[in-house]
Amino acid sequence: MASNKFSGQVWGRNVETRFAFSGKLVSLRKNAGDSVSKGEIIASLDRQILQADLDRQLAQNQQVRADFEIFNIRFKNPGDDITRYNKSSQQASLDASVKEVEQAKYRLDQADLTSPVAGVILDMGGCAVGLNVAPAANSVIILDTVSVIFRIKIEPHECRRFANPVKLPVDLPKLGKKIFGQASLPKMLAGGDWVVDLTADELKDLPVGLEGVVEVP
Template sequence: MVGKGRLGMVTADEIEVRYAFSGKVAVVKKKRGDTVKKGEVLAALDTKMLQMELDLQLADYERKRAEFEIFAKRNPNPGDDLTKYAKQIEQAQLNASVKEVEIAKAKMDQATLISPVNGTVVDDGGNRVGLNVSPASNAFKILDLDALRFETELDGFMEPGEVMVKINGKELAGKTGLPRPDGKKLVVDASLDSWEGLMVGMVGEVVIPDEKNNAQEIDG
């Protein structure tokens, strides 16, 4: 393949994972530099108050369910409108109680930070046990290792196509997408047929088709 070589680097998307609400950190499982799998716990907030809220909502649900069942047994076949409306009110209160329990359970689940990707923790947000945090602070940052790409700077436009990347003593086939702006630069990402043995930050050379006929001058 006739072409020219350009230096590039293996990179990946950086994912931020933030707390859903404010609280005090109770558990920290991962720190900067750790490898993490999708679904693994990063950290968790203290859930004592949340558990109390859930217990209260469960107790309220049990009470409303009992009241509804008593009403239903006393009025198995409501005939008049007032009794029908009263049953609808009892049913609505029971349904609302179910939703309150679901919300309380969801808050309990959200107290735990879970990694959404397989990757490496590049910033643990300074999370420490006993630290008060909020959604605006102390985010974990994770490199998504399932979204690796080989990034190369271009002089001009290049049509998507096949390329060869020389890196870590290997020659790997790949394909590029459309170039994209990155600040004042124009870059292109290549997806490779294999990422075995490659890590973020590795530098290599990508051989792309002759750009002579495709290159266009970039304004600015």
């Protein structure tokens, strides 16, 4: 291949997202291959179970709080060790109940799985309506389309050829088309390879891994 041509491919960052806790999946709004906006709901857990748990925790909290207030009325100034211990125990029970309510509210708020980025869903992680999903077993993988670029690998001595970033033609033989991408300054990756990334609006619609050739004047 001529020295003014550089092989490369479409590259993009995959983002993994999952429910914060286990539960029964009752709604699936997206599937693999679907586009998704940042913050858009992908799937939802059963809210009835979560709401029932919150209601139970709230009722229990009211009872614990009432017991605590009654104790304080009866023993405003506990003078012996046993009474002071009982008051500390009542306070600890109230604190624990408050935390249980907060956790139940958090679980209800997290019943919807939303996309952290704008992109395309690559894998639904086995999610299906009626399935009991778990964070460790069911993760959704999304291609972050904002991150999609065309990347070419260069040798260190070729960096000077890209000292002035310009738009360069990217030939995509498999698609029979050519696009123009804005080249970045050369950068070295963690593994020691030098690369140049090209950005273009058309890239977000192309499959990751698609090969092409960049021609440098």
